[in-house]
Amino acid sequence: MGMQDAAAVVGVGATRYYKRGQSLPQTPLELAGTAMLAALADAGLTVDDVDGLALYSMGLGGDTSLFAQVMGIPEVRFTATLTGGGGGSAGSVGLAAAAIHAGMATTVVSLMTLQQAASRFGTSYAPRGRPGAQYSAPPSPEKDFTSPSGLMGPGQMFAVLAMRHMHEYGTRREHFAEVAISTRANAIRRETSLMTAPLTLDDYFNARMIAEPLCLYDFCLECDGAVAVVTTSLERARDLRHPPVRIRASAHGGHGRWGQAITWMNMPDEYFASSGHRPVAQRLWAMAGMTAADVDVALLYDHFSPMVILQLEDYGFCPIGEGGPFVADGNIRHGTGTVPVNTHGGNLSEAYIIGMTHVKEAVEQLRGTAVNQVDGAEVALVTGGPASIPTSALLLTR
Amino acid sequence: MTADEPMAKLSPAELIALTPDVFTAPFWDAARDHRLVVPRCTACATYRFPPSAFCFVCRSQAVEWVEQPGRGVLYSYTVAWHPLLPEVHDAVPYVPAVVELPDTGGVRLIANLVEVRPSEVRIGMDLELVWRDVHPDVTVATFRPAAR
Numbered sequence: 001m002g003m004q005d006a007a008a009v010v011g012v013g014a015t016r017y018y019k020r021g022q023s024l025p026q027t028p029l030e031l032a033g034t035a036m037l038a039a040l041a042d043a044g045l046t047v048d049d050v051d052g053l054a055l056y057s058m059g060l061g062g063d064t065s066l067f068a069q070v071m072g073i074p075e076v077r078f079t080a081t082l083t084g085g086g087g088g089s090a091g092s093v094g095l096a097a098a099a100i101h102a103g104m105a106t107t108v109v110s111l112m113t114l115q116q117a118a119s120r121f122g123t124s125y126a127p128r129g130r131p132g133a134q135y136s137a138p139p140s141p142e143k144d145f146t147s148p149s150g151l152m153g154p155g156q157m158f159a160v161l162a163m164r165h166m167h168e169y170g171t172r173r174e175h176f177a178e179v180a181i182s183t184r185a186n187a188i189r190r191e192t193s194l195m196t197a198p199l200t201l202d203d204y205f206n207a208r209m210i211a212e213p214l215c216l217y218d219f220c221l222e223c224d225g226a227v228a229v230v231t232t233s234l235e236r237a238r239d240l241r242h243p244p245v246r247i248r249a250s251a252h253g254g255h256g257r258w259g260q261a262i263t264w265m266n267m268p269d270e271y272f273a274s275s276g277h278r279p280v281a282q283r284l285w286a287m288a289g290m291t292a293a294d295v296d297v298a299l300l301y302d303h304f305s306p307m308v309i310l311q312l313e314d315y316g317f318c319p320i321g322e323g324g325p326f327v328a329d330g331n332i333r334h335g336t337g338t339v340p341v342n343t344h345g346g347n348l349s350e351a352y353i354i355g356m357t358h359v360k361e362a363v364e365q366l367r368g369t370a371v372n373q374v375d376g377a378e379v380a381l382v383t384g385g386p387a388s389i390p391t392s393a394l395l396l397t398r
Numbered sequence: 399m400t401a402d403e404p405m406a407k408l409s410p411a412e413l414i415a416l417t418p419d420v421f422t423a424p425f426w427d428a429a430r431d432h433r434l435v436v437p438r439c440t441a442c443a444t445y446r447f448p449p450s451a452f453c454f455v456c457r458s459q460a461v462e463w464v465e466q467p468g469r470g471v472l473y474s475y476t477v478a479w480h481p482l483l484p485e486v487h488d489a490v491p492y493v494p495a496v497v498e499l500p501d502t503g504g505v506r507l508i509a510n511l512v513e514v515r516p517s518e519v520r521i522g523m524d525l526e527l528v529w530r531d532v533h534p535d536v537t538v539a540t541f542r543p544a545a546r
Contacts, residue, residue, distance in 0.1 A: 123482045127413040141419040144426070145448045148538040149494035149508045150409030152482050159476035160496055167474070167521040212477040212516070257454065265474075265496045266447055266506050272474075 002287060007097035008237035008244035009396065011045065011230035012360040013038025017194055017351030021117040023224035028061025032113040033071055035226035043230045044241035045107065047071055052078035052105030054096035054231070056088025056384070056392075057354060061113035061226070078105035082252060082392065086385030087276075089301065089355030091392025093382075094250020096231035106232060112356040113226040120222060125263060126152040137263075146263050155219055155304060157262035158386075159211040162306035165273040166213060168321065171309065173213055175324035177204040179305035179341075180217040180348055182333050187345025190371045194221055195349040218305040220347035227356035229363070245366045245396050249288035251280045252384070252392035260388045274320075275310040275386035277393065284393045285316070292316040296377040297365050298332075298339050299358035301385040302346040308332075311383055312341075315393075334372045343372040358382050359394065366398045403515045406477075406493040408540070410485050411532045422449045424463055429537045432529045434468055436505055437461040447505040468527035470497035470541055473506055477516040491516050497525055497541050513542040 015023070015034050023031060040046055050073050053064050060067045064079040078099040082088030089112065096108035116135070124135045127147045137143065151157055165171050180199060187193035199217060207216040237244035258267050258276045271278060285291050292315050300311045309323035317339055318326035326332075332341035344350050344361035351357055362380035364370040370377075377398070384392035418426050425448075428435040437449045441458035452459055475495040481487045493511040498504060511519060512528060524544035531537050 126483055127415065139415070139417040141417060141422045142448055144416045144418060144422060146508050148409060148414045148532075149510050150413070150478060150486065150489070150492050151476075151494045151508065152486075156476050156478055156482075156494060160474045160494070163476060163521070164474040208480065209477070210480040212479070214476075264448065265508055266504075269504060 003097050003101035004248060004287060005234055005246050006101040007231050007247045008234045009093065009229055009247065009363050010232050010237045010240045010242065010244060011039040011043025012228070012363045013042050014227040014357070014360060015225045017192060017353070018224040019194060020120065020222035020224060023115055024117055028113045028115045029067060029070060031115065031224070031226040032061045032067060032111055035113070035228040036071065036109055036111060039109065039228035039230045042241070045230060048074055049107045050109055051075055052096065052099050052108035054078070054080060054092050054099060054108050054110045056082040056092040057085045057112070059092070059111045059113060061115065078108060082390055084390050085387050086301065086303065086354045087387035087389065087391040088252060089384040089392065090359065090382040090394035091250060091252035091384055091390060093229055093231060093247065093359055093394050094252060094392065097247040097250060100231060100233050106236065108231045109228055110231065111226065111228045112354045114353050115224045116222055117224070122153045122155060122222065124154060125157070142260070142264065154262065155214055156211040158304045158307060159214045160265065161262065161273055162213055162304070165306065165310060168273050169324065171324035175309060175328055176213070176218050176305040177201055178327045179302070179308045180204060183302065183342050183346045184349045186334050186343050186372050187349035190345055190350060193345045193350040194223065195345070214304060220303045220352040223352045225351055225353050227353045227360055229356065229359050242367055243398070245363050245398065247394065248397045249284050249395040250393065251283040251287060252390040253280060254389035254391050255279055258389055263388070273310070275307055275314045275391070276389065277311055277314040277383060277386060277391045280391050280393050281315045284395055288395045290379065290395065294379050295339055295381045296379050297343055297362070297374045298341045298381045299362050300341055300383050301355045301358060302342055302348050303385055305348065307386045308341060311386065315381065334374070340374050343370060343374065355384055362396050366396055403517060404491060406491060406511050406514050406516055407489045408510055408512065408530070409492055410489050413485055414532045414536060414538060416536055421451055425449050428463065429529070429539065430535070432537065434466040434527060434539065435463040436466055436499065436502055438464045445502040445505050466499055466502070469544065470499055470507070470525040470527065472519070472521050472523045472525055473498045474521055475511065475519055493519060495541065507539055509538070510540045511542065512540045
């Protein structure tokens, strides 16, 4: 028996979102604790109820041991981290559901904390680390084959995938612009958003080029902040503050030969110009007994605008190669589109907390309390970052 | 292309340092002698890149190093216009490229394109190898448009 509908998300909470460095003098652990307390309060629970942590990347702003000690978690019965980086955001909640389904824990917190004061994600593959550079890949024999070219940031690397997609399918910068512009339109109606000015096509094409074909507005924001998500059994969830948001399905991983993806560039030609999500998507739909046609709102990890288009293809919202025209036709707009995408303003325009804001928005959509509410939303898709494996996905239902 | 469009530059030498291991060292040793070699599985003839401990098809560890003629086809690229570090402030624009080696089952190198203007770069263009001696101990591959 699978874990379908065994668990539910019952609480979401966040700190304020800050531009990079502006959360100082708060510490990363303080941001993490603040977000967890907010999420527990939202659920109607306390730290005394927490017995598990299901994480990804560097989620706690520290280690479980220190976090549990400082926050006074009575007993930790489950603590695990999905390997990899931002690819695991949605999957960390799936990990929580798996732990609950297995009986290892009852109430599990997933969390992401980001504070980019000392180092920036944007140069995380730079040849030399800096003092205090938390987000910097160390030298390695594999990196020797990348760094001499001057590829040193995720944006430059995803630009290479985007360029190939343009070559293979005729995707254009106007298509990337539609992702950035529609996401901004969602953000400006939210008081949590860091970007509040409307974005026009002229603004987009007048912006400075960072790494062709990606200009300034194709990049996500650089932020500080924390977001926490509380998961418990569906049975227990029925007694809590909000109607349960069921975890219908979750999957993570990817083709082994997708591998390190953007840092090795030797993925098979068949899916080089993809988001890496294709096998994860297929398993998600199989587990859920659903397809893209069932989705009312999609929260797709948007570190770089082209990757939203590639995920729309990999999840089957449109055929492979047709993501550009699909967004250009208005399909991802809130209010009028067939599948509103990133109704919270995404990583591009609300805040970049490595994908956890997407989980929070999905929960609010299914509760019917979202700022940019999709009428009657019953099924929400959340994805983790297109990245080295694992990528991940989460399908939530009302 | 505009009249004053700059030629593509090179990633700065000061940022290039290598940390080879036993599996990658033969590649870099050959590069220092201006020879491009790629490991091929002696059991199943699959090329693999970067060099690594096992064949990803048959898991054999035995390899032979096959010298390549130094031709390539541009698979994809970006043009770095914004310097991400102070050290590359004077190095933009430069063109990190993914270059497929013919007759290797799709092995791709990541290298700078040189002797080309960014607006002239096209996926699918034929390229030829130009060795760049960065330091006495370090040589890396770059590529330029192939002579017609």
